[in-house]
Amino acid sequence: MNKKLFTELFGTYFLVLIIGLTSGNPLAVGFGLVVLVYCGAHISGAHYNPAVTLAMLIQKEISVVDSFKYFFSQILGSTLAALSIYLMKSNMQIQPVLGDSIYPIFFSEIIFTFLLVFVILNVATHPNLKGNSFYGLAIGLTV
Template sequence: MTVSLSQKCIAEFFGTFVLVFMGCGSAVLAGAHVGFLGIAFAFGLSVLAMVYAIGHISGCHINPAITISMLAHGKISGKDAGAYIVSQIAGAIVGSAVLYFIAQGKADYAIAVNGLGQNGVEGGSPDHYSLISGLVAEIVLTAIFLIVVHGSTSKNNSNGAFAGLAIGLALTLIHIVGIPVTGVSVNPARSIGPALFVGGAALSHLWVFIVGPIVGGLLGGFIWKLYDNK
């Protein structure tokens, strides 16, 4: 089956939309009911579902850090990578916009108080971790995530049919550990969408959630290549 770049971009847009709307939505709309553990599973299940829904179309990156890491290892062209990243950011923005619209239907909702599932450090961190702690956490967590992504989708892996399960569960695990620190990004698009609506510290600290995941993604790809270089 021949898939055009436009079809891949639509898939990446939709997949990122679902990730942001469902993942951040679990925090904004259902956080009081499901807690951190429920939010962690919402992000993991969103990726798991999208891997099987759009993976055969675009590879289901839905994350600029993954796309950049794939580009660094020659798994995607520069042209496609650029188009993927634009589509992912657009999907995240639209997902955040729809979530914001729904959240406003609750009388006591205020974006300045309740937020939009944005990531943060210092005062914006759920447990008030420092900027340095947040940056290091994002680098390390993204590196771990990309090792799983590269490893589970490698042509040397005979269990490739279960890649979606491994990737989804890995993201869940990362959120279980990392939500108290930054709310967990490991995905620049996921952070850009909510930050544009929330503004303030979410926007001024946005660089942490762009630089951290990109560095972590490249690091994770490098570590994977050290042992899976056939």
């Protein structure tokens, strides 16, 4: 289990680090995620996102206890990445405009998180696609 938790922490750390240091450049984020998924899928499932872990819990691919351990690893990884970004950059590049409503941000997150989870469930966990080699590319390009 420790190897799985370290993989989730490591993958989440680098995913958030890539997002923060490239100002969310879609190609950098997408290809970074492809690499991270291929590196960690055989170890932990390469969730790197609590929404994905929740989907795997609902699909009974992971136990309740393990899902909370994954959540902790992902939150710790993203927090350490945010701290690293803060220490490496003089200002945060990705932040909402303070005068704007937060509802469009939440709506976008819900819609695109649904899309990400939908793709993962259909290319990485579907029984008819067991052992496929395109899952990492499909997941990374979704981001």
